[in-house]
Amino acid sequence: xxxxxxxxxxxxxxxxxxxxxxxxxxxxxxxxxxxxxxxxxxxxxxxxxxxxxxxxxxxxxxxxxxxxxxxxxxxxxxxxxxxxxxxxxxxxxxxxxxxxxxxxx
Amino acid sequence: xxxxxxxxxxxxxxxxxxxxxxxxxxxxxxxxxxxxxxxxxxxxxxxxxxxxxxxxxxxxxxxxxxxxxxxxxxxxxxxxxxxxxxxxxxxxxxxxxxxxxxxxxxxxxxxxxxxxxxxxxxxxxxxxxxxxxxxxxxxxxxxxxxxxxxxxxxxxxxxxxxxxxxxxxxxxxxxxxxxxxxxxxxxxxxxxxxxxxxxxxxxxxxxxxxxxxxxxxxxxxxxxxxxxxxxxxxxxxxxxxxxxxxxxxxxxxxxxxxxxxxxxxxxxxxxxxxxxxxxxxxxxxxxxxxxxxxxxxxxxxxxxxxxxxxxxxxxxxxxxxxxxxxxxxxxxxxxxxxxxxxxxxxxxxxxxxxxxxxxxxxxxxxxxxxxxxxxxxxxxxxxxxxxxxxxxxxxxxxxxxxxxxxxxxxxxxx
Numbered sequence: 001x002x003x004x005x006x007x008x009x010x011x012x013x014x015x016x017x018x019x020x021x022x023x024x025x026x027x028x029x030x031x032x033x034x035x036x037x038x039x040x041x042x043x044x045x046x047x048x049x050x051x052x053x054x055x056x057x058x059x060x061x062x063x064x065x066x067x068x069x070x071x072x073x074x075x076x077x078x079x080x081x082x083x084x085x086x087x088x089x090x091x092x093x094x095x096x097x098x099x100x101x102x103x104x105x
Numbered sequence: 106x107x108x109x110x111x112x113x114x115x116x117x118x119x120x121x122x123x124x125x126x127x128x129x130x131x132x133x134x135x136x137x138x139x140x141x142x143x144x145x146x147x148x149x150x151x152x153x154x155x156x157x158x159x160x161x162x163x164x165x166x167x168x169x170x171x172x173x174x175x176x177x178x179x180x181x182x183x184x185x186x187x188x189x190x191x192x193x194x195x196x197x198x199x200x201x202x203x204x205x206x207x208x209x210x211x212x213x214x215x216x217x218x219x220x221x222x223x224x225x226x227x228x229x230x231x232x233x234x235x236x237x238x239x240x241x242x243x244x245x246x247x248x249x250x251x252x253x254x255x256x257x258x259x260x261x262x263x264x265x266x267x268x269x270x271x272x273x274x275x276x277x278x279x280x281x282x283x284x285x286x287x288x289x290x291x292x293x294x295x296x297x298x299x300x301x302x303x304x305x306x307x308x309x310x311x312x313x314x315x316x317x318x319x320x321x322x323x324x325x326x327x328x329x330x331x332x333x334x335x336x337x338x339x340x341x342x343x344x345x346x347x348x349x350x351x352x353x354x355x356x357x358x359x360x361x362x363x364x365x366x367x368x369x370x371x372x373x374x375x376x377x378x379x380x381x382x383x384x385x386x387x388x389x390x391x392x393x394x395x396x397x398x399x400x401x402x403x404x405x406x407x408x409x410x411x412x413x414x415x416x417x418x419x420x421x422x423x424x425x426x427x428x429x430x431x432x433x434x435x436x437x438x439x440x441x442x443x444x445x446x447x448x449x450x451x452x453x454x455x456x457x458x459x460x461x462x463x464x465x466x467x468x469x470x471x472x473x474x475x476x477x478x479x480x481x482x483x484x485x486x487x488x489x490x491x492x493x494x495x496x497x498x499x500x501x502x503x504x505x506x507x508x509x510x511x512x513x514x515x516x517x518x519x
Contacts (some may be wrong), residue, residue: 062403066299066329067263067358071374078331081343087327 007032018093018100022058025097033095039084042095046083049075053089054096063093063101109136109426112195112203114185115211115362116142116170118150118494119397119411123209126419126496128175139203141181141195145169148239149486150267151408154274154444156242157249157354158282163239166486173494185212188368190389207422210378210387210395212365214267214406218357221262221333228335233353236275237267248352249282254291255351257283260340261298262330264305265377266356267398267406270453272296273303273313274444275354280320281446297325297340297348306460309453312472316445330355359406361399377401382457383433385418392425394418404437404457412493413438413504419496438506440466442482450478456506464511467501471511 003012011024017033019025030050034042042050052073057063066089070077080088089101111127113120124140131138152166171180183197188208195203216237218224224233234245257279261272276296283289296303296317302310303317303324317324331343333353340348361376370389372378380387380400387393396418397411404410417435424431437457442450452469453461463472469481492499 065264068374077343081329081331085344087329087344 014100016094016100019097020099022054022098025054029097030095033097037091037094038086039091039095043083045075045079046095049073049080049083049088049092050096053092054098057093057096057098063089063098065089065101108134109206110139110204111136111207111209111422112139112141112205113209113211114141114188114195114364115213115397115399116140116174116180117147117211117213117397118408119213119399119415120209120211121147121170121173121494122412122415122496123211123396123418124178125173125175125494126415127422128178129496130419130423133177137179138177139179139181139205140170140174141183141185141197141203142170143182143184145171145182147173149489151482151489152486153236153239153242154271154278156239157234157236157245157275158278159246159250163243167239168490173490175495185362185364186367187364188371190368190370190393193390193392206392207425208393209418209422210365210371210393210399211397211411212362213398214359215362215376216357217360218355220358220360221330221355223333223335224355224357226333226335228333228338231335232338232351233333233335233355235355235357237271237356245354249279252292252352254288256293256295256349257352257354258340258348258350259294259296259354260328260330260348261300261356262358263299265406266359268441269305269405269407270313270441270443272298272354272356273317276317276322277320277443277445279354280322294320294322295325295348295350296322297328297330299327299329301326306455308463309461309472312451312463313443316474320446359398365399373401381433382437383435384421384431385414385435386421386425386431394422402437405439405441407439407441408489408493409441410437410439412502415496416504434505436505438504442478442485444479444482445474448476448479449474450482451475452478452481454506454511459506459508459511462511462513466507466510 007028012020084091113124124138146167147170149166152161155161186196188195230244236242236245259276283292303314304310329343332341338350365372365376378395380395382402385394387395396414398406421431440454444450454466455461
């Protein structure tokens with residue numbers, strides 16, 4: 001775990017850049033992480049997914065898988081890939097300031 | 106106590122074991138146990154892996170469900186329409202209503218190939234197969250016999266799946282089978298997975314990726330299959346990557362039983378039943394328990410898990426009736442043999458907190474190929490029918506994961 005500064009805020013991140021403490025997150029931070037990961041601007045659809053991921057994590061302690069995300073967020077999986085090209089669940093978790101979703105065994 | 110009604114949905118590994126353990130635990134005047142399943146065919150599922158290679162026949166791995174249940178257990182060959190959690194009742198497809206004092210959900214998973222675009226369209230069971238059902242495994246056997254070269258693609262659509270090591274085992278056995286047939290040099294074997302490695306946990310993933318490489322199986326990671334063209338022989342990922350195939354062996358999406366989705370308050374969006382990971386009680390209601398593949402627990406969907414869970418669950422049903430605090434001791438313990446071909450197998454043993462490590466489990470080496478592990482895997486079918494399902498204690502196979510014999514180094518962090 002290392003500390004780094006994103007959007008003028010000091011945050012703790014893991015080796016892959018996922019926030020380790022979701023409380024350090026804010027929306028400006030999200031925009032900056034998105035830009036660094038190839039998404040120049042977060043649209044309403046992006047925000048819907050990011051807030052859904054974050055809300056689910058904060059409520060249950062688990063981030064949803066891409067499948068539940070497709071079923072429950074109202075954004076179909078195909079569109080999720082258009083919004084977050086390099087792996088929607090991972091990228092939305094990163095932007096949403098929650099730990100990397102762990103695939104179940 | 107007044108005679109209790111215990112209804113168990115599902116007569117597979119978990120339901121059968123639970124029914125037999127509870128039947129032994131309670132006298133006939135204390136509890137009546139009902140088991141509901143849609144058919145009378147109990148499949149020894151680990152055997153399905155061997156069917157495509159002609160190493161097992163479907164008839165050898167299927168037995169009547171009814172005969173695996175102890176005398177006194179009432180078997181209903183019915184589909185479950187709906188569970189009325191609020192009213193403590195189950196509605197069956199012939200309009201029978203079964204009232205219960207305790208409900209045990211053990212209906213496992215349902216394969217959902219139709220959820221992947223094109224998967225069950227033209228080419229299904231011709232060029233595109235799964236060995237996760239007896240019919241599929243049998244059809245694949247014929248296709249493999251006719252296969253004389255080209256690209257054999259093994260694909261796992263998405264987690265969770267039953268027996269997460271089975272697709273890897275299939276790739277290992279395919280390599281062996283094709284070498285035995287003398288056509289390995291004419292076949293390109295490819296393994297594609299949505300995971301970022303061969304497996305979910307770092308040490309096992311590294312070891313298994315090494316085995317794939319040794320056997321010249323190409324590994325394609327982070328491949329989320331979105332669409333199948335069974336006629337053109339193309340598997341397309343959601344991010345637009347394409348993998349060509351001459352023969353596709355796929356592990357389709359898994360979801361919970363259909364009635365779970367029809368029963369308000371019982372399951373999640375995928376039809377799995379949220380379950381307490383230590384006690385196996387569900388948040389749906391205190392008298393509803395679940396085990397096996399049907400749950401949403403963060404451990405493998407595997408018979409060994411179900412076996413260890415059944416011990417804790419049985420205890421907790423008794424404690425629930427006695428109004429005692431539940432036993433919160435289930436630790437996520439799982440173990441699996443991993444067939445690697447050439448009469449060898451690996452063994453992994455792990456739980457919620459400890460990933461599969463090297464070392465040994467009793468006399469068996471962990472995460473290392475050995476003939477002894479292969480014999481263990483073969484012998485296990487006998488143990489399954491004669492000790493596991495009847496609910497007998499098996500020495501050395503308790504619910505809590507043993508730590509003796511496991512090497513803690515090298516340490517990986519995930």
